[in-house]
Each structure stands twice: as C-alpha cells, then as structure tokens.
Amino acid sequence: MSEQAPISIRRRLLTLVIATVAVLWAITAIMSYIRTHHEIDELFDAQLAQSAHVLLAQSGHDSDEIEIEFDEQFHKYEKKIAFQIWDKENKLLLRSNSAPISPLSATNDGFSDIQIEGHPWRIFSHWDAQHKLHIQVGERHDVRNELIQGIAVQLLYPILFALPALAFLIWISISQGLSPIKRVARDVAQRAPQHLAPLDTSHVPEEIQPLTDALNGLFARLEQAFDHERQFTADAAHELRTPLAALKTQAQVAKRATDDATRQHALEQLDLGVDRATHLVEQLLTLARLDPEIGLGKREPVDLQGLAVSVLSYLAPEAIAKHIDLSLTPHSLINVSGDSAALGILLRNLVDNAIRYTPEGGKITVEIMTENGHTVLSVTDTGPGITAEDQQRVFERFYRGMGTRAMGSGLGLSIAKRIAELHGAVITLGAPKNGSGLRVMVSFQ
Structure with missing residues (x-):
C-alpha cells in the first residue's frame, strides 16, 4: 500500500x-x-x-x-x-x-x-x-x-x-512566515542522539510555542529515561557480577575438590547461587516491563481479597518452611481498577520480602480495608523492621539495608512502588500498632 x-x-x-x-x-x-x-x-x-x-x-x-x-x-x-x-x-x-x-x-x-x-x-x-x-x-x-x-x-x-502576482507574493510571504518552523526543524535534525538540551525558544513565534514546549518536554523526559536506564544498567551489571563470580568460584571449588564432602558443599552453594541469580534476573525482567511512560494496559475491576488468597496460597510453602504464621484478615468484597497481574506481582513482592526478613516462628498478616474513603492493602510482619534512615532509600533499585543477611536482590520494594505509581496508589512504610516489625501500606486513590 x-x-x-x-x-x-x-x-x-x-x-x-x-x-x-x-x-x-x-x-x-x-x-x-x-x-x-x-x-x-x-x-x-x-x-x-x-x-x-x-x-x-x-x-x-x-x-x-x-x-x-x-x-x-x-x-x-x-x-x-x-x-x-x-x-x-x-x-x-x-x-x-x-x-x-x-x-x-x-x-x-x-x-x-x-x-x-x-x-x-x-x-x-x-x-x-x-x-x-x-x-x-x-x-x-x-x-x-x-x-x-x-x-x-x-x-x-x-x-x-x-x-x-498576488499568489506569488502570498507564497513568498507564507514561506517567510514559516521560516521559524524550518529553523526549529533544522535545529532538531542537526542534533546528535545524546544531545537532549532544551530548544532555544527566545525567538520562536507564539503560534509554534506549544510545539517547541512539547519538544522540550519530550527531551526532558527522554533525558530522565536515559538517566534511569543508564543507572539501571550499571546497577544491574554490578548486581549480576557478584552472583556470577560466586557461581564461577563454587564451580571451580567443586572441580578441584579432592573429597566428596567438599564437592557436595560446593555444589549446594552453586545451587543456591543459581537460585539467587534466577531470582535477580526475574526481578530485573519484571522491572523492565513496568515502564511508567507506557503505563498499564486495559484496566478492569480487581478483587483484592481473591487476589490475596491466590498470592498467599502460592507463597505458603515458603512461610511453612520457616514456621511463619501467614494469615489474611477477612473483609467484605473490595474492588480496585487496575491490572490484576501487576497487582499480583506487587502483593507477591511485599509478602515475599516479609517472609525473607521475618525470623522463624514469626507472624505475617495481610489485610484489605477502607480508610478515609480509600482502599488500603497492608502487609504487616514481626521482623526487624526498617530504620527511619533506610526507609528513605529502600525503594531505590538494588538497595539493601545495613546488616541485611536474607538473600535478595534489592528490587522487591522498587518493583512494588513502580506498580503502585502505575495504579495511582501511594505506598508507605511504618511500624505495626503493637510490637516490632514493619507495616507496608498501599493506599489506592
């Protein structure tokens, strides 16, 4: 065609x-x-x-x-x-x-x-x-x-x-009047791909001011997106380098082991390293798919109670292995508008983090409620909690608090925050009303 x-x-x-x-x-x-x-x-x-x-x-x-x-x-x-x-x-x-x-x-x-x-x-x-x-x-x-x-x-x-004669004069006048557009187009065409500085709008006519403003806004968003991607790539490369180096080390130990016990221990560590690398890659792929500039697909009513039952059933074996009491507070039917798959990832990351950091014999409670006209999803654990200083940084990619020993990639809360933003929700951290631990609340507007 x-x-x-x-x-x-x-x-x-x-x-x-x-x-x-x-x-x-x-x-x-x-x-x-x-x-x-x-x-x-x-x-x-x-x-x-x-x-x-x-x-x-x-x-x-x-x-x-x-x-x-x-x-x-x-x-x-x-x-x-x-x-x-x-x-x-x-x-x-x-x-x-x-x-x-x-x-x-x-x-x-x-x-x-x-x-x-x-x-x-x-x-x-x-x-x-x-x-x-x-x-x-x-x-x-x-x-x-x-x-x-x-x-x-x-x-x-x-x-x-x-x-x-009038047509000729009008043609010349229009060409002269459209010359600022040509100048803007020439400025954009001559730019290098990495040159995303704003266009000079000091001599731009009023009629094409919205166009140049839109281009400058696009350049600013591209610059921000590229900065995020560069940071993400650098962080991902750093995080992947560590487990891969550990895998290579354990493989060499197993290869050079002279007794079965040493070889078996190296293979077990190799297996754990593969699990950690697999989890990290899965988190990276999830984070890459959650692009705020693209947004969500088709929105539909999501039953949070049913979604929570499904997620907790999936993670129950991990909680049982650590003797953790994993419970869901019953509540009436509450729906939110969004993407059920993305909301499932959000809740799974929050509960998975709680299981990782809650010591054996602890308790994790998931609750869905309505507060001040907003739907709130909360995950409360009896773990060590997060210090006020770390609460400002735990949503950063690959950040893990000082003294953290649980296996993880530092992407769980970052992914949860990204999904919350895509749904117009606000995620906050706090301490439980009774006892120590951490309470994560996602408030849907």
Missing part, C-alpha cells in the same frame, strides 16, 4: 488564501456588475426621457412643417435607436429611419420593454403638455449590453493579471 504524501502547510495556506481572495473578488465583481447594470439602465432611461422631451420641444410647430427625416445612416448604433412622433389622431408625423410605421409600444406613457424583429427594445412614451403630440423613443438593449460587457471585461482583467 502506497504511503500518503505529506500535507504541505504552505500549499494549504496558499490555496485557502487565494481561494478566499478569488471568491471575495468574484463576489465583488458580480455585485459591481449588477450595480453597474442598474446604474447604466437608469442612465439610459434618463437619456431616453430627456431625448423625448427635447424632441417634443423641437416639434412644437404646426403639423405641416414636420417632415420624415434621417434616411441616411451616420453611426453604427443608429439602427438600434428609434423615435416616433404621433398626433392625437394617431397620425405618424415623424420617425427615425430605424423606427417602424406602427407604434413602438402600446404603452401611452412611461417605460416598457418589447420585442421588435426578434430584438429586445426599451421604449419611453410621453405626451406633451397640451396632449397634442405623443412621442415614443426607444433603443435596443444591445447598446446597453455592449457597454455593460465592456465594463465587465474591464473588471475581469485586473483579476486575471493580479491573481498570479
């Missing part, structure tokens, strides 16, 4: 402006033509009336002195102009060579339009003051139409010659 050609703003503006000017010019020309046509008709009617009065004044003599004249043609319009003079007995006293012997019009007084020999005529009829002489003066509409057509042509000539 062929790609659609890009739309040219310059061409679109030129088309719209020229079309608007042409339409307005055409409307003006038509209105001018109609108005001119009316004024010319008025002028010619006035001339007919004036000619009639002049002829009447010149004919104010005895009837015996009036003779038929104008046998010779002097002008091309002579055949298109005619007059007749009648007496009160309807006797034709005088007529032009172009006038018939019958009355020009049946109208005795005023203007009328008739057809003579297939041509439209404009006739003016008038009696003198004594009602003795009746004059009829007429002219063919051709005389008027030729003049009107000549005026119309004169109106069209400027349009035909001015529109191309």
Whole structure:
C-alpha cells in the first residue's frame, strides 16, 4: 500500500488564501456588475426621457412643417435607436429611419420593454403638455449590453493579471512566515542522539510555542529515561557480577575438590547461587516491563481479597518452611481498577520480602480495608523492621539495608512502588500498632 504524501502547510495556506481572495473578488465583481447594470439602465432611461422631451420641444410647430427625416445612416448604433412622433389622431408625423410605421409600444406613457424583429427594445412614451403630440423613443438593449460587457471585461482583467502576482507574493510571504518552523526543524535534525538540551525558544513565534514546549518536554523526559536506564544498567551489571563470580568460584571449588564432602558443599552453594541469580534476573525482567511512560494496559475491576488468597496460597510453602504464621484478615468484597497481574506481582513482592526478613516462628498478616474513603492493602510482619534512615532509600533499585543477611536482590520494594505509581496508589512504610516489625501500606486513590 502506497504511503500518503505529506500535507504541505504552505500549499494549504496558499490555496485557502487565494481561494478566499478569488471568491471575495468574484463576489465583488458580480455585485459591481449588477450595480453597474442598474446604474447604466437608469442612465439610459434618463437619456431616453430627456431625448423625448427635447424632441417634443423641437416639434412644437404646426403639423405641416414636420417632415420624415434621417434616411441616411451616420453611426453604427443608429439602427438600434428609434423615435416616433404621433398626433392625437394617431397620425405618424415623424420617425427615425430605424423606427417602424406602427407604434413602438402600446404603452401611452412611461417605460416598457418589447420585442421588435426578434430584438429586445426599451421604449419611453410621453405626451406633451397640451396632449397634442405623443412621442415614443426607444433603443435596443444591445447598446446597453455592449457597454455593460465592456465594463465587465474591464473588471475581469485586473483579476486575471493580479491573481498570479498576488499568489506569488502570498507564497513568498507564507514561506517567510514559516521560516521559524524550518529553523526549529533544522535545529532538531542537526542534533546528535545524546544531545537532549532544551530548544532555544527566545525567538520562536507564539503560534509554534506549544510545539517547541512539547519538544522540550519530550527531551526532558527522554533525558530522565536515559538517566534511569543508564543507572539501571550499571546497577544491574554490578548486581549480576557478584552472583556470577560466586557461581564461577563454587564451580571451580567443586572441580578441584579432592573429597566428596567438599564437592557436595560446593555444589549446594552453586545451587543456591543459581537460585539467587534466577531470582535477580526475574526481578530485573519484571522491572523492565513496568515502564511508567507506557503505563498499564486495559484496566478492569480487581478483587483484592481473591487476589490475596491466590498470592498467599502460592507463597505458603515458603512461610511453612520457616514456621511463619501467614494469615489474611477477612473483609467484605473490595474492588480496585487496575491490572490484576501487576497487582499480583506487587502483593507477591511485599509478602515475599516479609517472609525473607521475618525470623522463624514469626507472624505475617495481610489485610484489605477502607480508610478515609480509600482502599488500603497492608502487609504487616514481626521482623526487624526498617530504620527511619533506610526507609528513605529502600525503594531505590538494588538497595539493601545495613546488616541485611536474607538473600535478595534489592528490587522487591522498587518493583512494588513502580506498580503502585502505575495504579495511582501511594505506598508507605511504618511500624505495626503493637510490637516490632514493619507495616507496608498501599493506599489506592
């Protein structure tokens, strides 16, 4: 399938402006033509009336002195102009060579339009003051139409010659007006991939200010994303280097062992190292998928109570192995809008962290409740808790508090916080109401 050609703003503006000017010019020309046509008709009617009065004044003599004249043609319009003079007995006293012997019009007084020999005529009829002489003066509409057509042509000539010149000037003006966009595009095109500094907007026109602001916002987000990725890559490389080095060391020990006990111990340590590396890679992959810029997929109502039952059932073997009392406080049905898979990862990380850091014989309680109109998911354990200083840093990637001996990657709480942010929730740390330990609360807005 062929790609659609890009739309040219310059061409679109030129088309719209020229079309608007042409339409307005055409409307003006038509209105001018109609108005001119009316004024010319008025002028010619006035001339007919004036000619009639002049002829009447010149004919104010005895009837015996009036003779038929104008046998010779002097002008091309002579055949298109005619007059007749009648007496009160309807006797034709005088007529032009172009006038018939019958009355020009049946109208005795005023203007009328008739057809003579297939041509439209404009006739003016008038009696003198004594009602003795009746004059009829007429002219063919051709005389008027030729003049009107000549005026119309004169109106069209400027349009035909001015529109191309106007289009050229508008094209130059639009090109000059769009030059700031070209300058911004050139600035962006010439940038190196790692150059994400904001664009200079000091000389940017008001119309493209939103575009440059949006680009600068995009550059800032890209810079932040790249910084996070660089930090993430560096931290991941550092964290992976340690278990891989340990795996290699244990493999070498097992290879060089001279007795079965040493070899068995090295293999057990190798197995634990593989488990830790596997857990770390899984956490890294989970964290990589949770991109705040992309957001969540389709949201749907999630039953937190049912989700908690599923997660606790999955982690129950680990809690049983450490003789930890893992419980879920019963509560009425509470739903939140979100991604059930992501929320399952959030709760699993919180409970998994609690199992790792709670000593044997401890207690972990998961509770879902409503506080101040917000749904709250809490995980409470009887472990050593987190100091106030560490509470500010435990959400950082790969950070593990001082004196931590439990196996982990330092990504559990970071992943939980990322998922909470994607759901518009707030995650906080605190101490249980009774006794020592840690209480993690996720408040959905």
